[in-house]
Amino acid sequence: MSIIVTGATGHLGRLIVESLLNRGIEPAQITATGRSLEKLADLAERGVATAAFDFDAPAEGVIGAGDTVMLVSGSEVGQRARQHGNVIEAAKKAGAARIVYTSILDASGSPLVLAPEHKATEELLAASGLPHTILRNGWYTENYLSAFGQAAATGTVLGSAGEGRVSAATRADYAEAAAAVLTADGHEGRVYELAGDEAFTLAGLADAFGQALGRDVAYTDVDADAHRAALAGAGLDKGTAGFLVALDADTAGNLLLSDSKDLSTLIGRPTTPLVDAVKSWAAESN
Numbered sequence: 001m002s003i004i005v006t007g008a009t010g011h012l013g014r015l016i017v018e019s020l021l022n023r024g025i026e027p028a029q030i031t032a033t034g035r036s037l038e039k040l041a042d043l044a045e046r047g048v049a050t051a052a053f054d055f056d057a058p059a060e061g062v063i064g065a066g067d068t069v070m071l072v073s074g075s076e077v078g079q080r081a082r083q084h085g086n087v088i089e090a091a092k093k094a095g096a097a098r099i100v101y102t103s104i105l106d107a108s109g110s111p112l113v114l115a116p117e118h119k120a121t122e123e124l125l126a127a128s129g130l131p132h133t134i135l136r137n138g139w140y141t142e143n144y145l146s147a148f149g150q151a152a153a154t155g156t157v158l159g160s161a162g163e164g165r166v167s168a169a170t171r172a173d174y175a176e177a178a179a180a181v182l183t184a185d186g187h188e189g190r191v192y193e194l195a196g197d198e199a200f201t202l203a204g205l206a207d208a209f210g211q212a213l214g215r216d217v218a219y220t221d222v223d224a225d226a227h228r229a230a231l232a233g234a235g236l237d238k239g240t241a242g243f244l245v246a247l248d249a250d251t252a253g254n255l256l257l258s259d260s261k262d263l264s265t266l267i268g269r270p271t272t273p274l275v276d277a278v279k280s281w282a283a284e285s286n
């Protein structure tokens with residue numbers, strides 16, 4: 001019986017494979033999948049089984065009877081409910097033992113535009129009758145990597161999120177939680193709301209950037225129009241600027257905030273502090 005990890009060519013899936021290996025799972029008991037086998041070659045060299053697996057046409061024989069499927073949500077927004085449905089169908093047909101799915105915080109009630117595809121997938125899982133666990137992942141700390149680069153260059157963080165707070169956590173922490181669920185019994189039927197222990201404002205983010213860079217980084221809060229204009233002035237296209245402004249509106253509305261401690265409970269330690277994550281980025285960029 002294997003653990004089949006989808007999206008292992010991506011950031012989170014790769015970290016989940018590493019977390020499983022760190023927990024002592026035999027490499028051959030893990031099947032790392034993605035659309036490009038080339039991107040999985042180093043894992044194959046370490047003895048991890050690898051397989052090509054496309055959500056649009058899941059290959060037969062990758063998922064076997066009794067396997068556990070770690071379904072990392074795909075990245076093709078607008079296509080995902082259908083694609084995830086294909087994977088759930090393939091798992092059911094193969095006689096998989098259970099599915100673990102990475103969803104979004106408060107998937108059933110969240111007004112975030114990304115939520116409906118996750119809600120739909122959760123409903124497909126419920127309808128499938130397969131034992132399953134939902135990992136409702138919050139915002140990734142790594143989503144602020146480009147803001148960190150800009151802060152390093154300009155000494156400022158510009159946004160329109162006001163006093164809104166974000167309960168971000170690192171991908172590595174979410175991956176560890178997934179590995180904890182994949183390697184233990186008793187998680188069937190559970191829905192975990194996963195978020196960082198400490199929420200921060202964008203001013204707090206700027207402060208963490210300053211600590212990591214060893215100099216002052218200021219947060220400047222502007223209204224949405226001024227934010228959009230500044231992003232356009234910095235060369236961002238209309239769509240990207242609009243996305244970032246909308247994201248700050250979501251942050252201002254505390255839609256990325258959660259007081260759940262499910263993540264630290266699952267990983268058995270506090271989540272990685274923001275400043276530690278940012279310091280690791282600073283070290284990597286030196």
Ligand SMILES: NC(=O)c1ccc[n+]([C@@H]2O[C@H](COP(=O)([O-])OP(=O)(O)OC[C@H]3O[C@@H](n4cnc5c(N)ncnc54)[C@H](OP(=O)(O)O)[C@@H]3O)[C@@H](O)[C@H]2O)c1
Nearest residue numbers: 007008009010011012013035054055073074075138139140
């Ligand atoms: N919580 C957050 O802040 C946040 C932010 C962004 C995304 N997400 C969600 O979390 C997921 C994992 O995050 P990540 O950072 O690891 O994303 P990522 O690095 O972009 O990885 C996405 C993975 O999905 C795979 N994928 C996409 N379409 C596929 C398809 N049709 N068939 C098979 N595999 C497919 C990709 O495979 P290829 O290598 O073949 O493209 C890749 O392995 C994302 O896909 C997205 O659903 C969450």
